[in-house]
Each structure stands twice: as structure tokens, then as C-alpha cells.
Amino acid sequence: MYAKITALFFILTGLLMLIGYVVGWYFFGDPIAFVGLALVLAAVINFVSYYYSDALVLRMSKAKITQENENPTLFRVVKSVAQKANIPMPKVGIVDSPQPNAFATGRGPNKAVVCATSSILQALTPDELEAVVGHEIGHVVHRDVLVSSVAATMAGAISYIGQIAIFSMIFGGGGRNRNSGSPLALLAIILVPLGATFVQLGISRNDEYSADEYGAKLTRNPAGLVTALEKISAKVQTRPIATQASKAPSPATSSLWIVNPFRGNSLAEMFSTHPSLPHRVERLRKVGREMNVYVP
Numbered sequence: 001m002y003a004k005i006t007a008l009f010f011i012l013t014g015l016l017m018l019i020g021y022v023v024g025w026y027f028f029g030d031p032i033a034f035v036g037l038a039l040v041l042a043a044v045i046n047f048v049s050y051y052y053s054d055a056l057v058l059r060m061s062k063a064k065i066t067q068e069n070e071n072p073t074l075f076r077v078v079k080s081v082a083q084k085a086n087i088p089m090p091k092v093g094i095v096d097s098p099q100p101n102a103f104a105t106g107r108g109p110n111k112a113v114v115c116a117t118s119s120i121l122q123a124l125t126p127d128e129l130e131a132v133v134g135h136e137i138g139h140v141v142h143r144d145v146l147v148s149s150v151a152a153t154m155a156g157a158i159s160y161i162g163q164i165a166i167f168s169m170i171f172g173g174g175g176r177n178r179n180s181g182s183p184l185a186l187l188a189i190i191l192v193p194l195g196a197t198f199v200q201l202g203i204s205r206n207d208e209y210s211a212d213e214y215g216a217k218l219t220r221n222p223a224g225l226v227t228a229l230e231k232i233s234a235k236v237q238t239r240p241i242a243t244q245a246s247k248a249p250s251p252a253t254s255s256l257w258i259v260n261p262f263r264g265n266s267l268a269e270m271f272s273t274h275p276s277l278p279h280r281v282e283r284l285r286k287v288g289r290e291m292n293v294y295v296p
Helices: 002-028 031-061 072-085 126-141 144-172 178-219 222-238 251-256 277-291
Strands: 091-095 102-108 111-117
Touching: 002 031, 002 144, 002 178, 031 091, 031 102, 031 111, 031 144, 031 251, 072 091, 072 126, 072 178, 102 126, 102 144, 102 251, 111 126, 126 144, 126 178, 126 222, 144 178, 144 251, 178 222, 178 277, 222 277
Parallel strands: 091 111
Antiparallel strands: 102 111
């Protein structure tokens, strides 16, 4: 996990420094100063996202912390799976939605929240619900929210700088090195944010595979996770969350859910925050074979 965070930090920091250098050179004739400014901005954003990621995600997802007497079944499942994983009992949150889904947030096992939508108990069997919670506990144990927060904030900063630069080039005319470097600068300003996005999406998809495997092995129920994913995916296709609704979760949380809740139609996997359902099922079947457990 620490190796992944270190590699992620160096890759995205390198991309941030590159776009900062290009923007500083093209617009201001002083690339070094702009690189330093970009790094300070990234550090501030990462600090905030790390220490307050759980509160920010709960607010963006419209989740409310619930008590055991309000949702005893969900509490019982989360407590049971947390005990199997040998971690403290996470807080439990509920998102009011007719679409069954779930996600986890918090920067580690000692500060975690497992959230589910209000309809998940009716949509899934107890075994399927346990498998889904196992997946979310996998994210907690692997500290995936920490990794995704670093990736999201760094990639967001890179994309933001790139967008400002592109609009400035189109509408503002350019900078000190306009005549000598416009094509090269424009190419870098377009490709660097795109590369950062691909890094972020690749990490998100890999985290989903890892959490699937962890949850399947922890609950010894890869078949339950497969059927849960199929049910949730079917609901997403027919009833995606309307992002324009005032009480809807923010699309910025899409990578955290076990299935992207905003996708009404299949997207090209290379641009998706999640692996495709067939790929996830095939991986879980492989896990089942390793465990000598039948997965249909």
C-alpha cells in the first residue's frame, strides 16, 4: 500500500511539475516559480482531503450517520464483517435512494464509515449484503480512500491548471513565448491532464478488483458478491441517480461506490471509474476456483 502511494505521488507530482513548467514558460516566462506554486497548491489540497475526506465524502454523497436501533440488520452485518477483518467497528451511514449501492470512506481502519443506500436491504439477500460489506471493508483495510483522495486531488489540480491554460490560449491570446511554442505548449496542456486522468482511473479500477477479491475471501462467498454486483448493476442501468436532483449524491463520489451509480449506459472501460461487470465476474470466478468454491 505504501509503495503504491509513493509511486502514485511521484507520477502525479511529475505530471503536475510538467504542466506547471509549460504554463509558467508559455504565459509568464518563469517556469520555476509556477512549478513551485502548483506544488504548494497540491500540498494544501491533499492535506485537506486526507484529514477531512470522510466528512467531505459524507456531505457530497448526502449520507447520514445512523444508529444501531435505526438499522439493526445493516449494523449486524457490518459488525460481523469488521470482526472477521479484525478491525474496529466502522460508523454506518445511509443514503436515501431507491438504487441499491454501497461505499466506504475514511482514511483507515480506525476512522472509517461504511455507507449503504436505503434500498439495499430489500434488493439483496443477507449473504449478498455480507459480501458487499466485505468488499467495502476491503477498501477500508487497504486504505483505498487515502490513495483515491491523493489521486483525485492531484489529478484535479492538474486538470484545473490545464483548463485555465487552454481557455487563456483560446480567448486570452497567449503569453511571452506565444510565437515560438504554441503547438508544443497546447499539446502538453492537453495530454498531461489526460495522462493524470488515466492514472487516476487505473488506480480506481485496480482498487475495485482488490476489494472484490478481499471481500470474497473474507466472507468466503464469491458467488454472493457476483449476484450482488449483477443486481446492483441492473438497477444502475435502469435507474441511474439523477445528478441534477437537489438531494442526489455528487458525481465526484462515483469512484467510491461498489458500482458507479450515475452510469445509465455502458461506457468505454478505459474511461470508467470501475472495471466492467464481465471482467469483475471473471476475476471472482477465478477467486472461487482458488478457494474451491463454485461460482456460477
